[in-house]
Amino acid sequence: MDDLFIAPAIPSPETLTVSFEAWEGPLDLLLSLARTQKVDLREISILALTEQYLDFIDGARELRLELAADYLVMAAWLAYLKSSLLLPRQEQADPSPEDLALRLQLRLQRLHAMRDAAARLMARDRVGRDVFARRKPEGLRLVKKALWRASLYDLIQSYGQIRARTQPAVHIIAVRPVMTLDEAIQRVGSLVGAALDWTRLESFLPPDLDAPKAKSALASSFVAALELARQGRLEMQQDGIFAPLYLRAAPPNQEAVA
């Protein structure tokens, strides 16, 4: 499993005929080279690895392979690291080359660990490849069922509204009990001659009328009185607003004048 992701095997630096497409960058190449040391990455010699890398780049250059800039940057950095590691201790810069080497080693370990983890992950029993769920499950359904609310009152009220809205409206005008104006003129005209003195309008109405007809008779009789007065056949008198209205026949001389 460890070898699942190792890039094309590197037999030895001298016989390299491989293009750089095989690696995902300098770190990847470094890790591949490191793996050829066949030791635990924690015990790897960064110095030896640097040698390997620089040899590889040199070899690749001789083979006139196109070199990506990043590989050359890494080569330069490693060459610097190598020389620093060989320098006497007191002349070392900060961070120390040992520190830098340790970090590079750690990075290689981390990348290797993740590569290994990816391989182990992919090799697990994966759903749809190694283990299977049902291919056509019926499914659990949460059905929201509408619980319709409606009362009998809603029902009949609705029906009433439809009927009220759509039935043709027939307007029947009731035959109402009235005394016509002609009738009133006739009656008031004939009765006023019989009266000797001022007589209240109400006295001219027919007796025993029911309420609606009495109202009509009063109104018609009043209008009839006005008409007769206009014709000069009677006189009207009232002491104040809403006071009783009195009628009497007009004097004969006045009738002659008119």
Add this chain to the structure above:
Amino acid sequence: MTPEPDDFLRAVEAALFVAETPLTPADIKLHVGEGGDLPAALGALADHYAGRGVNLVERGGRWHFQTAPDLAHILRREKDEPRKLSRAAMETLAIIAYHEPVSRAEIEAIRGVQVAKGTLDVLMEAGWVRPAGRREVPGRPLIYATTVDFLSHFGLSSRRDLPGVDDLRAAGLLDPVDLALEGLGGQSVVENDDEDA
């Protein structure tokens, strides 16, 4: 009581479990091969699952797992959601109740408004209205009537219990009071998006 299942039986079980459709014994053999007594394995599996929540059944020579019939209710759990009928639905229901059986055209004639198809669907979904055949007139329109559920929901023992028009009038339910308020234009009004508007 349950013997440790052998690999042949396990394979049959798994094949039936993942199958998209019921499998014939020949289908099963395509997966599990000939390395066992298939009828015996099917019988043993059917026995094993007999009292469980999932049963192995044979229908017309094909085998499949299905949930136990008595558990159907948990697989389609219904959640009641109280909702009020729209006015259109209420009116349509009332017309069907008073005039049944009626066609959609007749309902529209009485309402004076077109009836969206969805309105009748809602009433049928509620279980209050059912199609009641076709009227034998040109076009053979579908006619609708109310259901027994309708009667029980509204507490009626029969449709004759519905108050008559005279009762409605006496109750003041025929007063055209809200006619002006409704602003109903009448014939050209479609209550909602209806495909046969």
Add this chain to the structure above:
Amino acid sequence: MTPEPDDFLRAVEAALFVAETPLTPADIKLHVGEGGDLPAALGALADHYAGRGVNLVERGGRWHFQTAPDLAHILRREKDEPRKLSRAAMETLAIIAYHEPVSRAEIEAIRGVQVAKGTLDVLMEAGWVRPAGRREVPGRPLIYATTVDFLSHFGLSSRRDLPGVDDLRAAGLLDPVDLALEGLGGQSVVENDDEDA
């Protein structure tokens, strides 16, 4: 040996059987109600199915039935081969799973190359990786984490089941990546066509 399953257990079994996706205990309760000891029922079911052709498993707090791994060969079909992940995608997925939540820069620091946008897209499309907020550092980078579907797919009960995770942690290989220390080359290498090269 196998006691007669009670109706609660049978209901849990049936619900898991028909479910289209793995179910949390809460999902199950929604269907089977509170009428029983659900953890006990799940445990009993898992035990019952342990040696069979179909197993009940828990993945990231969700339960589902699946076929036994050793039967893969008889059940696998041509079209079942899951999507082939690129090496970049596999490594990126592993880095996210073991380090989550991680930013893109942190993934790049570990891999020594830039992460093509397509790589994360593929993982998110597969439903295995999700954005998990932003890291409250300058630039507020988006951070990524794995999903419950990731656990289901790879047969992990939880992230603690990730292969070798304890050893890696003990070795300090999962410590937060100190980006400042990662001054080494490689950062400008783009693994493939990436618009933010």
